[in-house]
Amino acid sequence: MALEFLPIPLSWLVMILLPVLFYIYCVHPLSMFKKMGVEGPKPYPVIGNFLEFKNGLWDIELQTSRVKEFGGVYGVFGGMRPAFVVTDREFLREIFIKQFHNFTDRSASSTELEVRPVCRGLANLRGDDWKNVRATLSPAFTGGKLKLMTDIINQCADQLVDNIGETTRNGAACDIKEHSSAFTMDAIAAVGFGTDINTQETPDHPFVVNAKKAFSVNLKNPLVLIYLLLPKLVKPIMESLQVSLLPRDCVNFFSSIFTQLMQQRQTGGQGRVDMMQLMMDAHTMKEEEGGEGGTASGRTRGKKQALTRDDVLGNGFQLILAGYETTASMISFTLYQLARHPDVQDRVVQEVDQVMKDRDTVDYEACKQLEYLEMCIMENLRIYPPGNRLARVATADTKIQWLTVPKGMLMDIPVLPIHYDPQRYPEPHKFIPERFSKEERQKRDPCDWMPFGAGPRNCIGMRLAMMEAKIALAKILSNYRIALAPDMEVPVQLSKFSGFLKPEHGIRITVQPRNSARE
Numbered sequence: 001m002a003l004e005f006l007p008i009p010l011s012w013l014v015m016i017l018l019p020v021l022f023y024i025y026c027v028h029p030l031s032m033f034k035k036m037g038v039e040g041p042k043p044y045p046v047i048g049n050f051l052e053f054k055n056g057l058w059d060i061e062l063q064t065s066r067v068k069e070f071g072g073v074y075g076v077f078g079g080m081r082p083a084f085v086v087t088d089r090e091f092l093r094e095i096f097i098k099q100f101h102n103f104t105d106r107s108a109s110s111t112e113l114e115v116r117p118v119c120r121g122l123a124n125l126r127g128d129d130w131k132n133v134r135a136t137l138s139p140a141f142t143g144g145k146l147k148l149m150t151d152i153i154n155q156c157a158d159q160l161v162d163n164i165g166e167t168t169r170n171g172a173a174c175d176i177k178e179h180s181s182a183f184t185m186d187a188i189a190a191v192g193f194g195t196d197i198n199t200q201e202t203p204d205h206p207f208v209v210n211a212k213k214a215f216s217v218n219l220k221n222p223l224v225l226i227y228l229l230l231p232k233l234v235k236p237i238m239e240s241l242q243v244s245l246l247p248r249d250c251v252n253f254f255s256s257i258f259t260q261l262m263q264q265r266q267t268g269g270q271g272r273v274d275m276m277q278l279m280m281d282a283h284t285m286k287e288e289e290g291g292e293g294g295t296a297s298g299r300t301r302g303k304k305q306a307l308t309r310d311d312v313l314g315n316g317f318q319l320i321l322a323g324y325e326t327t328a329s330m331i332s333f334t335l336y337q338l339a340r341h342p343d344v345q346d347r348v349v350q351e352v353d354q355v356m357k358d359r360d361t362v363d364y365e366a367c368k369q370l371e372y373l374e375m376c377i378m379e380n381l382r383i384y385p386p387g388n389r390l391a392r393v394a395t396a397d398t399k400i401q402w403l404t405v406p407k408g409m410l411m412d413i414p415v416l417p418i419h420y421d422p423q424r425y426p427e428p429h430k431f432i433p434e435r436f437s438k439e440e441r442q443k444r445d446p447c448d449w450m451p452f453g454a455g456p457r458n459c460i461g462m463r464l465a466m467m468e469a470k471i472a473l474a475k476i477l478s479n480y481r482i483a484l485a486p487d488m489e490v491p492v493q494l495s496k497f498s499g500f501l502k503p504e505h506g507i508r509i510t511v512q513p514r515n516s517a518r519e
């Protein structure tokens with residue numbers, strides 16, 4: 001075909017233009033790091049360095065070898081998106097703490113999907129919007145509020161102990177990951193949102209089914225892959241179709257749950273001071289201001305921010321999910337470690353017995369006294385962090401030592417090579433709780449242990465998660481001696497492409513009721 005005004009046929013023009021465009025958009029940008037004098041593995045057009053993940057996201061050996069080869073700061077392309085991979089201690093301190101004002105966000109507006117209500121969750125917010133919503137939600141996690149939550153969490157933990165007893169009757173093994181997940185779901189729903197859903201009794205409860213769907217997103221999903229490779233290109237399409245990375249039915253389920261909860265709280269409330277109520281108070285502030293349509297600046301009052309309906313739905317959804325699988329992994333993987341190290345288990349049991357001698361419930365004070373248990377949990381989180389990457393985006397052009405960081409650049413922080421660095425942790429594959437004694441912790445750099453992130457934008461739920469884990473573990477160990485089931489693989493096989501820590505075949509344990517149980 002020839003267009004009259006063209007000197008050459010259109011097909012020729014396309015054949016010339018396509019390679020030129022391909023070069024401009026997919027080849028030329030890949031020389032960026034070379035020009036900056038930053039090393040890194042060789043990227044390929046379109047896929048960038050995605051082949052680095054061909055063996056999965058939990059390949060400790062490969063990630064550690066990359067740091068050895070290229071150093072503590074190197075460049076990669078996630079698809080066509082450039083990022084600095086940072087494990088150097090000084091650089092980490094600059095990003096997370098000293099220059100936090102230049103790295104407040106986790107993703108850039110040009111790549112973050114604006115699909116409501118998911119995009120309104122705290123973890124996705126940027127700039128002042130993030131700062132204000134964080135100030136609104138933070139009071140839900142103070143020591144005073146945590147104290148009020150211990151009774152409910154203890155009740156959930158009692159149910160957990162009973163359920164373990166029930167499943168393991170006659171010496172059968174149980175998957176402690178499944179039990180822990182049901183426990184953490186009940187606990188977060190009750191303490192955060194005042195709903196008693198009792199998923200421990202009903203394993204196929206819609207809360208569990210839908211929450212699991214939210215965690216099933218992984219790199220095998222073609223939609224995720226296309227978005228990861230070419231975010232800027234695919235973002236407008238996904239936004240116009242309102243497609244988020246999470247399954248629509250799961251988003252719809254939780255949106256309808258939180259809409260009902262909002263209605264309940266509006267018509268009388270339940271008198272609780274929990275995450276839901278803090279959000280509702282901030283939402284009422286919104287309505288007093290006259291509607292839902294305000295801008296971030298218009299919605300700001302002091303530091304706390306009035307929340308729209310989407311804000312409440314997005315954050316409700318995110319808080320439930322953030323506190324569910326992560327905390328369950330922490331509990332079940334710690335039990336896996338204790339089962340593998342009977343001598344450590346003995347010491348924890350001794351401490352638990354001592355602390356629980358005059359108590360029925362693991363109260364706030366007891367949690368503080370369970371110091372050796374805390375060391376075990378922390379060492380387990382070093383070896384098995386529930387998430388393995390952190391992210392920050394430069395919100396302004398800046399410099400860190402010799403490195404020029406342009407605005408919009410993604411800083412990709414892989415937690416595994418930091419946690420398995422023999423300089424930071426000699427014999428890194430060994431489970432040694434003593435690494436987290438008070439004295440050792442005081443000596444340690446804040447960016448050497450990052451299962452909960454670091455700096456002002458670290459995990460908002462860290463203290464709640466630690467408290468839940470201590471209560472559950474103390475209750476289990478007061479009642480049972482635990483061992484790995486004969487069919488449990490050692491070391492535990494991880495689900496390679498899951499973004500969150502996941503045992504491929506569960507964590508199977510057997511239990512022996514202790515004589516001193518519930519004396």
Ligand code: HEM
Nearest residue numbers: 122123322323326327330451452453454457458459461465
């Ligand atoms: C073992 C349990 C948990 C682990 C390992 C964990 C881990 C993390 C990590 C690594 C981050 C990112 C931090 C950063 O970028 O520096 C994060 C953020 C977050 N976590 Fe957790 N988390 C856990 C439990 C919880 C719980 C129980 C809640 C709430 C109920 C929660 C809510 C959040 C929220 C809302 C954010 C976003 C914070 C922000 O952007 O300001 N997490 N968590």
